[in-house]
Amino acid sequence: SRLDAPGPREEAGMIALMLREVLETEGRTAALVTPDRQLARRVAGEMKRWDILIDDSAGTPLSNTVPGLYLRLTAQMAGEGIAPVPLLSVLKHPLSAGGQEPGQFRKMARLLEEYILRGPRPAAGCAGIALALKTARQKSRQSGHIAELDRLTDWWRDVSQIISPFERVMAQGTLSFEELLVHHVAMAERLSASLDRGGPERLWQGDAGEEAAGLVEDLHQAAPYLKRVKAENYPALLDVFMGAVTVRPKYGQHPRLNIWGPLEARLQQADLVILAGLNEGSWPPEPAPDPWMSRPMRKSFGLPSLEQKIGLSAHDFLQAASAPQVVLIRSEKQDGTPTVKSRWLSRLDAVAPNIATSDISLWLAWYRALDQPEDKRPILPPRPMPPVASRPRKLSVTRIEKWMQDPYSIYAAYILKLKTLDPLDADPGAADKGTIIHDALEGFMAKYPDQLPDNAAAELIRIGDEKFKNYLDRPLVRAFWWPRFIHVAEWFVETEKSRRLTSKTVGTEITGQKDFDLPGGLFTLTAKADRIDLLGDGSYSIIDYKTGQSPTARKIHAGYAPQLPLEGLMATGGNFKELPPGPVSDLSYWQLKGGEDVAKISSFNENARNKMDVSAVIRASFDGLVELVNIFDRPDTAYLNNPRPDNLGYGEYDHLARTKEWQGSDLGDMTPEGDNSKKGTS
Numbered sequence: 001s002r003l004d005a006p007g008p009r010e011e012a013g014m015i016a017l018m019l020r021e022v023l024e025t026e027g028r029t030a031a032l033v034t035p036d037r038q039l040a041r042r043v044a045g046e047m048k049r050w051d052i053l054i055d056d057s058a059g060t061p062l063s064n065t066v067p068g069l070y071l072r073l074t075a076q077m078a079g080e081g082i083a084p085v086p087l088l089s090v091l092k093h094p095l096s097a098g099g100q101e102p103g104q105f106r107k108m109a110r111l112l113e114e115y116i117l118r119g120p121r122p123a124a125g126c127a128g129i130a131l132a133l134k135t136a137r138q139k140s141r142q143s144g145h146i147a148e149l150d151r152l153t154d155w156w157r158d159v160s161q162i163i164s165p166f167e168r169v170m171a172q173g174t175l176s177f178e179e180l181l182v183h184h185v186a187m188a189e190r191l192s193a194s195l196d197r198g199g200p201e202r203l204w205q206g207d208a209g210e211e212a213a214g215l216v217e218d219l220h221q222a223a224p225y226l227k228r229v230k231a232e233n234y235p236a237l238l239d240v241f242m243g244a245v246t247v248r249p250k251y252g253q254h255p256r257l258n259i260w261g262p263l264e265a266r267l268q269q270a271d272l273v274i275l276a277g278l279n280e281g282s283w284p285p286e287p288a289p290d291p292w293m294s295r296p297m298r299k300s301f302g303l304p305s306l307e308q309k310i311g312l313s314a315h316d317f318l319q320a321a322s323a324p325q326v327v328l329i330r331s332e333k334q335d336g337t338p339t340v341k342s343r344w345l346s347r348l349d350a351v352a353p354n355i356a357t358s359d360i361s362l363w364l365a366w367y368r369a370l371d372q373p374e375d376k377r378p379i380l381p382p383r384p385m386p387p388v389a390s391r392p393r394k395l396s397v398t399r400i401e402k403w404m405q406d407p408y409s410i411y412a413a414y415i416l417k418l419k420t421l422d423p424l425d426a427d428p429g430a431a432d433k434g435t436i437i438h439d440a441l442e443g444f445m446a447k448y449p450d451q452l453p454d455n456a457a458a459e460l461i462r463i464g465d466e467k468f469k470n471y472l473d474r475p476l477v478r479a480f481w482w483p484r485f486i487h488v489a490e491w492f493v494e495t496e497k498s499r500r501l502t503s504k505t506v507g508t509e510i511t512g513q514k515d516f517d518l519p520g521g522l523f524t525l526t527a528k529a530d531r532i533d534l535l536g537d538g539s540y541s542i543i544d545y546k547t548g549q550s551p552t553a554r555k556i557h558a559g560y561a562p563q564l565p566l567e568g569l570m571a572t573g574g575n576f577k578e579l580p581p582g583p584v585s586d587l588s589y590w591q592l593k594g595g596e597d598v599a600k601i602s603s604f605n606e607n608a609r610n611k612m613d614v615s616a617v618i619r620a621s622f623d624g625l626v627e628l629v630n631i632f633d634r635p636d637t638a639y640l641n642n643p644r645p646d647n648l649g650y651g652e653y654d655h656l657a658r659t660k661e662w663q664g665s666d667l668g669d670m671t672p673e674g675d676n677s678k679k680g681t682s
Contacts, residue, residue: 002345003329003360011331012042013367014360015274018327019043019257020050022272031258031270033320035285035313036277040259043276047257049370054257057264059248062215065208068242070095074188075235078170081124082163084117084425090191091159095202097194098159108155115145115152119422120432120471125167126160162190170231178223180234185216208247215245262316273323278330278342284313317344379661382408383638386415391632394524397566400625404560407632411639412653420652428471433481434547436471437592438509438530440464440485441492441545445508445531452497460489484594491598499533503541507532512576514569518626520633525625529567532579539585540571550589550602557612564589564604565621572618587614 005011015032022030034040040056047054062068070093077086090096091109098105112129115136116122122132133156137149166187169180189199204213219241229237260268262283277283287306290298298305321328328348330341392414395403403410412418444460453459464485471477513526531543544564551561564587574581588603604612631637641657651659 001327003327003363004341005329005331005360005364007333008039008042008331010364010367011276011329012039012046013370014363015043015276015329016046016049017363017366018272018274019047019054020052023052023256027256028272029256029258029270030272030274031260031265031268032274032276033260033262033265034275034277034283035262036282039277044259052257053253054259055249055253056259057248058259058261059246060208061243062208062211062245062247063239063242065212065247066095066206067203067209067212068245068247069093070192070203071184071188071212072235072239072242074166074191075184075238078163078166078184078187079232079235082126082129082167083124084113084121087129088113088117088424095192097202098162098191099193099195101195108152111148111152112156113424114421115149117424119426120428120474121425123470125171126156126164129156130160159191162187170234172231174228174230176223177226177229177234177237178220180229180231181216181219181223184234184238207249211245211247215241262313262320265320266316270323272325272327273320274327274329275317275320276329278328278345279334280340280342283317283342283344284310314344379658381662382641382657384408384411384415385636385638386411388520388633388635390415393521394526397525397527397563397570400525400562400566400628401560403628403632404562405644406642406651406653407639408641408657409651409653412656415639418653418656428474428477428481430548432471434545436467436481437464437485437488437547438545440467440489442508442530443467445505449505452493452500456493456496457490460493461486464489487594487598488592492592495599495601503533503535505531506534506540507576507579510576510579512570512579514573514575516626516629518629518633520630523629525566525570527567527570527576529571529576532571532576534582535585537585539583540568541586541588542567542571542584544589546589546591547593550591550600556604556617559620559624562621562624565617566625568614568618569622583615584618585614587617 003014005014019030019032022028032040032043037056037058040058044054044056063072070090073086073089073093077083077090080086088109091112092106094102096102096105096109116129116132122128130153133149133153137146137153140146140149166183169175169183189203191199192203193199194202203209258268258270265273275283287309290306293301293303295305320326328345330339330345332339392410395410395414399410440460440463443463443466447463448456448459468477468482468485472482507529508531509528510532511526511528513524516523516525529542530545533541533543535541542564544567555561568584568587570576571579571584572581586603586605588601591600591602593599604614604617632639641654641659642651642663651657654660
């Protein structure tokens, strides 16, 4: 019979169903015959849903087995300077234990990932990670993680003693292949040792381990002929050698089901034979180009033509198709591209147009039914209403804005205690840029609080260079951020010279908190102001540095940018450390771009068109915050995800709220009447 599947996934699934059906009849056998190894692996994978393991006579490349992959990953790790991704691939591999209990080893690897490897890449090598651990330990003295970081530092010291010898060898440039191989294998064996089993015992176990050990022995014998190689080429060279070795199980995994290549099928029989992958390029395979001899040269030497393999392939097809029961199957598309059916099928269509063509809909329906859920219901937007006692009673001014825009993110972060993770080996982002520039300006202002030096711009650039030093090896930072920072530094110094004539900076990165005694209980507001200046009239000016976009006047008027007004509220009440209470007459954003428009100061009361009464804005922010807290102190107030239609965007917890499943549908408008979580603070 003939079947044309829509794609390779469906083709593999239907073949698996046919093989599974054979097992319902006692003693009946079946075989899949295909030259397509990827299809064979798909079918073997599909059979595992019934806990059925089938041999693929073509075997598995050594590079794809557990020990082979481990050797490849360890070589890649050392070759890439202990970069985060290959390092974690090794540390989390089942073979890695470093002389410890494997579960405990992987637990420490996850801690290293959380503290060090997430976010921007640390400095190269084992020493770079040790330095990053030291820095993290210094920053965490007050965070309660110091004991955990101490254990992690000791653990990494032990691991780096295993890795660093091979790392140093790889850093030498060009050296003998044998030296590279010896250090590599020694490191892999030491790293794979566990508490109760030696490294060689774990690394070289099983059929794949025996093949890997045999390859290493062969490479040792051949090493004198390879002479000297570049260390950077060693991982790729090892891949090539491993690709030439195939691991085959010594004994059949299933007594009645098999996967054969066309060659193996010549001398074997089965009750049901499934010929699959019947597309041009797969069956028959495309003739491989000969890089050494042209077709006339092959003919002159009396060598067989490249097309002779097509004839042999036709012979294999005919033999396999002569079984008592045969199924011919192909996929109509491969990677979304239409395929061309095999010439063998085209020939059959010509000489036997009435060949039985099975109804594919039955097999396809059965396969799709395997993963079909019993019931499909649209998901509703999340409306968590945790007990009032579990709701946060302390938030920073920056989180108040997030609370209004996306209450669900507050629920996830402060009630579920879910922390977002930075990407592995992440490129520095906008948040990193803001942090670096903030730190540079804070360092400059702390060093020169009263009088600026004659070379103020150069001094600020020098301080900035210290803050940027861990990032300047990134092309993005070197090409874009650093030149813009230089422009910002020059503008900042000139602005500071004129500003210091009429004001004095009394706080940078100054912290404070204010308590509100409300019907639902005490609520604490915290803040860290970028900068507070004391003006000549005795009032305060509060400044927020922005390296990104500043809030629009419309957003500020609507009360959806409450950070500065709430900081003004705290300054008025004397809630900042070592800062007496006093009136606030100015709230402004300093947008530090560094481009053509180097910087821009946006003050609440400087623009005649959008001028705002600062004291009125501060009072409104107080009223809005009290109302917001009181609303969420009601048990029936839900923490909605993106409740404002005009503020749709990417949220840190949108995947948890499954936003894309309901956003834009009628379900996304199901905000209950009386739900006031959409209100602003003014």
